[in-house]
Amino acid sequence: MVKLVVNGREQELxxxxxxxxxLWALRDELGxxxxxxxxxxxxxxxCTVHVDGRPTRSCVTPVGAIDGAKVTTIxxxxxxxxxxxxxxxxxxxxxxxxxxxxxxGQLMAASALLxxxxxxxxxxxxxxxxxxxxxCATYKRIRKAIxxxxxxxxx
Amino acid sequence: MxxxxxxxxxxxxxxxxxxxEARRALPAVVRGASRRQFFKMTGLAGAGLVIGxxxxxxxxNGAVAASDGPAADFNPYVQITPAGVIRIFAKNPEIGQxxxxxxxxxxxxxxxxKWEDVEVVQSEIDESRYGPQFAGGSLSTPMNWxxxxxxxxxxxxxxxxxxxxxxxxxxxxxSARDSAVHHEASDKSLSYGALAEAAAKGPVPAADAxxxxxxxxxxxxxxxxTGVDNEAIVTGKPLFGIDQTVPGMxxxxxxxxxxxxxxxxxVNIEEVKARPGVIDVFTIDGxxxxxxxxxxxxxxxxSTWAAFAARRALNVEWDESDASKDSTSASDExxxxxxxxxxxxxxxxxxxxxxxxxxxxxxxxxxxxxxxxSHAQLxxxxxxxxxxxxxxxEIWSPTQTPQGxxxxxxxxAGVEPEKVTLHQTRIGGGFGRRLMNDYVAExxxxxxxxxxxxxxxxxxxxDMQHDFYRPGGYHFFKGxxxxxxxxxxxxxxxxxxxxxGESPITAGDIGKGVFPGELAGNYKVERSLLDWNTPSGWWRxxxxxxxxxxTQCFAHELAIAAGRDHKEFLLEIMxxxxxxxxxxxxxxxxxxxxxxxxxxCEKAAWGRMMPKGAGLGLAFYFSHQGHFAxxxxxxxxxxxxxxxxxxxxxxxxxxxxxxxxxxxxxEGSVMDGLSTMxxxxxxxxxxxxxxxxxxxYPIMRMRHxxxxxxxxxxxxxxxxxxxxxxxxxxxPAVANAIFAATGDRVRQLPLSRSGYRFA
Numbered sequence: 001m002v003k004l005v006v007n008g009r010e011q012e013l014x015x016x017x018x019x020x021x022x023l024w025a026l027r028d029e030l031g032x033x034x035x036x037x038x039x040x041x042x043x044x045x046x047c048t049v050h051v052d053g054r055p056t057r058s059c060v061t062p063v064g065a066i067d068g069a070k071v072t073t074i075x076x077x078x079x080x081x082x083x084x085x086x087x088x089x090x091x092x093x094x095x096x097x098x099x100x101x102x103x104x105g106q107l108m109a110a111s112a113l114l115x116x117x118x119x120x121x122x123x124x125x126x127x128x129x130x131x132x133x134x135x136c137a138t139y140k141r142i143r144k145a146i147x148x149x150x151x152x153x154x155x
Numbered sequence: 156m157x158x159x160x161x162x163x164x165x166x167x168x169x170x171x172x173x174x175x176e177a178r179r180a181l182p183a184v185v186r187g188a189s190r191r192q193f194f195k196m197t198g199l200a201g202a203g204l205v206i207g208x209x210x211x212x213x214x215x216n217g218a219v220a221a222s223d224g225p226a227a228d229f230n231p232y233v234q235i236t237p238a239g240v241i242r243i244f245a246k247n248p249e250i251g252q253x254x255x256x257x258x259x260x261x262x263x264x265x266x267x268x269k270w271e272d273v274e275v276v277q278s279e280i281d282e283s284r285y286g287p288q289f290a291g292g293s294l295s296t297p298m299n300w301x302x303x304x305x306x307x308x309x310x311x312x313x314x315x316x317x318x319x320x321x322x323x324x325x326x327x328x329x330s331a332r333d334s335a336v337h338h339e340a341s342d343k344s345l346s347y348g349a350l351a352e353a354a355a356k357g358p359v360p361a362a363d364a365x366x367x368x369x370x371x372x373x374x375x376x377x378x379x380x381t382g383v384d385n386e387a388i389v390t391g392k393p394l395f396g397i398d399q400t401v402p403g404m405x406x407x408x409x410x411x412x413x414x415x416x417x418x419x420x421x422v423n424i425e426e427v428k429a430r431p432g433v434i435d436v437f438t439i440d441g442x443x444x445x446x447x448x449x450x451x452x453x454x455x456x457x458s459t460w461a462a463f464a465a466r467r468a469l470n471v472e473w474d475e476s477d478a479s480k481d482s483t484s485a486s487d488e489x490x491x492x493x494x495x496x497x498x499x500x501x502x503x504x505x506x507x508x509x510x511x512x513x514x515x516x517x518x519x520x521x522x523x524x525x526x527x528x529s530h531a532q533l534x535x536x537x538x539x540x541x542x543x544x545x546x547x548x549e550i551w552s553p554t555q556t557p558q559g560x561x562x563x564x565x566x567x568a569g570v571e572p573e574k575v576t577l578h579q580t581r582i583g584g585g586f587g588r589r590l591m592n593d594y595v596a597e598x599x600x601x602x603x604x605x606x607x608x609x610x611x612x613x614x615x616x617x618d619m620q621h622d623f624y625r626p627g628g629y630h631f632f633k634g635x636x637x638x639x640x641x642x643x644x645x646x647x648x649x650x651x652x653x654x655x656g657e658s659p660i661t662a663g664d665i666g667k668g669v670f671p672g673e674l675a676g677n678y679k680v681e682r683s684l685l686d687w688n689t690p691s692g693w694w695r696x697x698x699x700x701x702x703x704x705x706t707q708c709f710a711h712e713l714a715i716a717a718g719r720d721h722k723e724f725l726l727e728i729m730x731x732x733x734x735x736x737x738x739x740x741x742x743x744x745x746x747x748x749x750x751x752x753x754x755x756c757e758k759a760a761w762g763r764m765m766p767k768g769a770g771l772g773l774a775f776y777f778s779h780q781g782h783f784a785x786x787x788x789x790x791x792x793x794x795x796x797x798x799x800x801x802x803x804x805x806x807x808x809x810x811x812x813x814x815x816x817x818x819x820x821x822e823g824s825v826m827d828g829l830s831t832m833x834x835x836x837x838x839x840x841x842x843x844x845x846x847x848x849x850x851x852y853p854i855m856r857m858r859h860x861x862x863x864x865x866x867x868x869x870x871x872x873x874x875x876x877x878x879x880x881x882x883x884x885x886x887p888a889v890a891n892a893i894f895a896a897t898g899d900r901v902r903q904l905p906l907s908r909s910g911y912r913f914a
Contacts, residue, residue, distance in 0.1 A: 017432075017460075017461075017464070019464070020458075020464075021460060024458060024459050024463075027459070028458040028459050029458070031400070032391070033393045033397070033398040034390070034391020034392070034393075035391070036397070036583070037459075037535065037612075038533050038534075038535070038849075039615045039849045040463075040614060040615055041848055041849070044849055046533060073391065074389075075390065075391045077389075077390070077391075078390060084390070088389040088390065091388075092385040092386055095379070095381040095382055095385065095815040095816070095819065097382060097385060098251035098252070098253070098819055098823055099249075099251025099532075099533070099581075099583050100251070100382075100388035100395075100583070101251075101533045101583030101584060102533050103389065104389075107389060126857050126858035127858070129856075129857045130856040130857050130858050131856075132856075133533065134533075134857075135532060135533040135584050135586075136823045136827075137822070137823045137825075137826030137827055137830065137855065138819065139826065139856075139860035140822055140860060140862070140863060141819070142857065143860075
């Protein structure tokens with residue numbers, strides 16, 4: 001039986017087939033629907049979560065391959081008290097989203113970037129974020145929100 | 156044309172657009188009359204009545220008193236609680252165009268509500284209370300502008316009347332501001348919360364008896380207001396159709412023939428049934444309507460993944476005797492042949508184009524073409540539907556046409572529409588795809604069969620194989636210039652597709668009034684039809700999104716041939732400032748057109764010297780009641796790598812409702828236009844779409860996103876929508892800039908067909 005630590009909580013995945021992609025285990029088994037399905041082939045990034053801190057496409061990651069891993073989803077990005085991260089706050093204040101569907105994946109990719117690189121350049125951001133499609137093309141605001149959050153981190 | 160059914164011929168889709176068009180075209184005064192009746196009918200609901208709340212609330216003020224009492228109900232859009240929470244109902248689907256925020260802002264403005272006190276609630280679907288509810292045609296703002304202002308003003312008048320009664324003063328001595336009524340003479344104030352219960356019991360004024368605010372008194376409209384769902388989005392709350400769950404729900408996938416019209420002949424049902432987690436597998440005959448339920452195989456399982464995994468074991472032999480055999484390469488060839496033949500019909504004509512072409516000092520000819528594309532909204536189609544024992548049907552669905560979805564669901568389930576409850580969810584992108592409700596119909600067919608709540612989930616491949624594609628098309632132009640280099644004649648032979656041999660496929664027509672129309676003096680649009688079978692549909696700024704490319708590039712070609720500056724040439728075509736049809740917002744105003752052309756050029760410093768390999772390109776287009784001009788700054792390497800550095804957008808959509816939302820729509824439209832023109836195409840062979848996922852459908856990524864600089868001319872015309880009209884000018888502006896940079900005239904989209912790519 002596959003076990004994961006999801007957003008700080010131990011989860012046993014009962015009779016879930018180990019081949020099940022993490023995306024569907026999160027959504028259908030654990031009820032964490034913030035992580036989104038977009039393409040199923042790791043092309044769009046809507047399903048991005050952190051596995052042991054690394055941004056990972058959950059739609060092509062079988063749960064059996066990450067037994068015991070620590071998984072963070074969009075629901076676990078804010079603090080336990082519900083305090084939003086500077087990145088989430090910047091997303092709200094800059095009014096980044098249009099439809100909003102890709103933004104969970106964008107935020108997970110961006111938060112992994114800032115963990116690695118607290119003050120990224122435009123090029124760093126483009127490199128880190130180009131795996132995430134935004135069909136509404138809110139790219140300009142995403143980039144700006146990352147810069148704002150990075151500045152906030154540095155203060 | 157073969158004798159079999161063409162799956163592209165769809166009278167129902169045509170009817171949908173006609174309904175939308177009819178609603179748009181209603182003169183304001185007629186709409187006003189029906190609204191008055193509507194308020195009479197619905198505004199009398201008693202205080203304290205709280206109507207059903209479908210969808211998520213968006214709290215603006217975090218501190219709702221726990222002791223808050225029942226809300227007083229003023230009208231379908233406004234409720235106010237004793238603690239002063241002002242609940243405003245958002246009537247239309249939110250697909251990313253921002254109406255869940257901007258429409259309630261209109262109510263709040265006239266209500267003089269403090270935005271921090273407002274809680275936005277997605278409304279239920281009820282035409283008797285809300286009138287038409289849909290997201291399409293960039294119509295949410297223009298169709299609801301009067302209605303929503305009146306809803307706010309009526310509620311405000313009732314609150315003022317209640318305060319005046321309480322103080323025993325004349326209502327005319329009272330004013331409203333920041334969610335409270337004030338009486339200046341006695342320096343008294345009462346909050347809306349304190350007044351709500353008494354106010355809602357008072358008489359409801361007629362819509363034409365309330366005074367609407369002057370634009371100069373606006374405190375909220377035009378500001379930058381952030382989206383009401385933003386916090387829910389960044390914390391991953393279940394907002395979207397795909398996120399909906401109910402107890403006892405099962406999951407389904409539905410497999411159709413990749414070529415539309417194919418039917419399952421043999422299916423290994425028992426084998427798939429034996430797969431882990433599978434509950435049932437069955438075929439559905441459907442009703443043979445691509446807008447409803449086409450034949451296929453349903454797999455019902457305990458989880459989405461169990462259904463998807465079982466699908467891999469599914470073997471279907473399709474009977475394709477009635478299926479589409481569409482082929483893009485064959486159509487491309489047929490179009491070239493049609494170009495040499497007499498057109499089927501004339502769409503619009505002014506003057507004598509043939510005589511003017513014969514007499515022209517100079518003529519040029521050019522042919523343009525563009526591919527079919529997919530909507531590719533990021534949330535794949537899905538619907539949660541529950542057919543209950545008593546024949547009631549409950550549905551949660553991301554649809555742009557929820558009222559149509561209710562009727563369709565009722566038809567598929569064989570129940571009365573009154574038995575159907577549809578909950579609006581937030582929608583992960585629309586772009587026109589979700590004007591069609593085929594996925595709702597499929598979910599209903601499956602839940603009716605299994606008698607449990609069923610979540611139908613399409614794969615990305617389902618989505619791209621069974622889209623209602625934006626049609627491709629072909630234009631064969633001949634233009635004439637007089638001795639002074641002025642436009643003297645314009646002929647456009649448009650070759651498009653038809654499912655019935657008589658009328659173009661959905662969104663494949665060229666209407667009247669296409670640029671330059673009567674402004675050319677001598678002008679003719681002719682049309683020819685090619686056979687086509689695959690369903691098509693409306694894609695962001697339908698028909699304008701492609702016709703703008705062809706016409707605005709050809710206008711540039713004529714300017715170049717005349718040795719004229721493109722901007723001067725365009726302004727000369729516009730001529731004197733005038734409305735081409737007085738009072739019709741669906742028709743261009745040449746003064747507004749010239750103003751945005753001038754503004755875009757001014758901001759981009761049009762005419763400046765550009766380095767080798769770089770260029771500026773200009774285009775104008777009028778669509779969806781919006782006047783838009785765009786200038787693109789582009790550089791192109793020797794091996795055709797394109798960088799779009801910056802795009803300047805000048806827009807006149809009247810007064811802007813929400814500046815943040817309007818700018819976001821313009822930025823997104825520019826990037827959508829660029830993404831689509833650079834590399835997106837869906838080609839067909841043997842009836843099958845060849846591009847079925849993002850690995851072969853390269854939507855633009857962040858690194859290629861240009862800077863976008865948006866400027867609004869906030870004219871005094873009534874406000875109109877921003878979701879679509881910024882898109883059409885982008886492709887011609889960029890193609891014209893590529894010409895300026897390289898001398899290479901690209902007449903085909905996507906640009907990748909001509910060897911171009913992002914740098």
